Amino acid sequence: MHNKVYEIRNNALKACQDARTVQELNDARVKFLGKKGELTLILRSTGQLPPEERPLFGKLVNEVRDELELSWAQREQDLFDAEEKERLLAEGLDITLPGRTITRGTVHPITQIIDETKTIFMNMGYEIVEGPEIEWDYYNFEALNIPADHPARDMQDTFFITEKLLLRSQTSPVQIHAMEKKQPPIRILAPGKVYRADSDITHSPMFHQIEGLVVDRGITFADLKGTLQLFAERMFGPQTKIRLRPSYFPFTEPSAEVDVSCIICKGEGCRVCKDTGWLEILGSGMVHPNVLRQVGYDPKEVTGFAFGVGVERMAMLKYGIHDIRLLFENDVRFLQQFTS
Numbered sequence: 001m002h003n004k005v006y007e008i009r010n011n012a013l014k015a016c017q018d019a020r021t022v023q024e025l026n027d028a029r030v031k032f033l034g035k036k037g038e039l040t041l042i043l044r045s046t047g048q049l050p051p052e053e054r055p056l057f058g059k060l061v062n063e064v065r066d067e068l069e070l071s072w073a074q075r076e077q078d079l080f081d082a083e084e085k086e087r088l089l090a091e092g093l094d095i096t097l098p099g100r101t102i103t104r105g106t107v108h109p110i111t112q113i114i115d116e117t118k119t120i121f122m123n124m125g126y127e128i129v130e131g132p133e134i135e136w137d138y139y140n141f142e143a144l145n146i147p148a149d150h151p152a153r154d155m156q157d158t159f160f161i162t163e164k165l166l167l168r169s170q171t172s173p174v175q176i177h178a179m180e181k182k183q184p185p186i187r188i189l190a191p192g193k194v195y196r197a198d199s200d201i202t203h204s205p206m207f208h209q210i211e212g213l214v215v216d217r218g219i220t221f222a223d224l225k226g227t228l229q230l231f232a233e234r235m236f237g238p239q240t241k242i243r244l245r246p247s248y249f250p251f252t253e254p255s256a257e258v259d260v261s262c263i264i265c266k267g268e269g270c271r272v273c274k275d276t277g278w279l280e281i282l283g284s285g286m287v288h289p290n291v292l293r294q295v296g297y298d299p300k301e302v303t304g305f306a307f308g309v310g311v312e313r314m315a316m317l318k319y320g321i322h323d324i325r326l327l328f329e330n331d332v333r334f335l336q337q338f339t340s
Contacts, residue, residue, distance in 0.1 A: 131174035208311035215304030252285025
């Protein structure tokens, strides 16, 4: 049986050296050293030997196994290195080819407008505040002088989650949260996402809005007009003019729609402004006394103004974008036009 062990050893070493791939080497290992391998089977036959020969035989088999394991490990490393070298050569880079240009990202036009607006108003002493996008009916409507069943609720197609919980349809609730936490004077700007069930080339079910609020003693409509005129000049250029048209918002009284002189034709009249020379940009007004009372302010002591502007609307006007959906499609060709 000793000769049989040496015969298995020699055959195993030959199979180890003859293997040309790691897979062939593993197959040979199983044949000789596996659970049903030749060396394992002969070790199980030790019981057929006389008792005095068994220790020597077992020692011989174990020495052969250790030798084969060492040979296999070395051969496996050699084959692995050879295969890796062959793979690297096959995947070699052609250094004569031009390098691939890594495209720089750009700041999204919506983000540019938000950042620019925040800078303009922070320079006027405004504080930037934010609030939740999932809001209570109370803050989105009731505290803003829009009680349940009020017709003004039909002005906004709202996404309700429950009877009292909804996706905010405006950033105005942030103003209520701010006034509940702080006494006048207040001067805040609230940018953020809002949601309405409306979708076409000029409307999106999710869009961005920026609202401003000022509350203090002696605030007048003239303060509102002056603020918006300065904002329009800094956003669209010093030649920009504004006009205010009477309007209705439940949370302001009096209320006004604000137009800016067309930035395309400079007020001369063109297709973009429908030959009027003006473009509608935002809504505004003096804070309604009922809103002030709702947060515990005395409308005889303090007054205020508020305004709200759609970010997408400003981006479309400033950059000449004709379809709001372009702002959300993430087309790289479109976004690359706004590299700052």
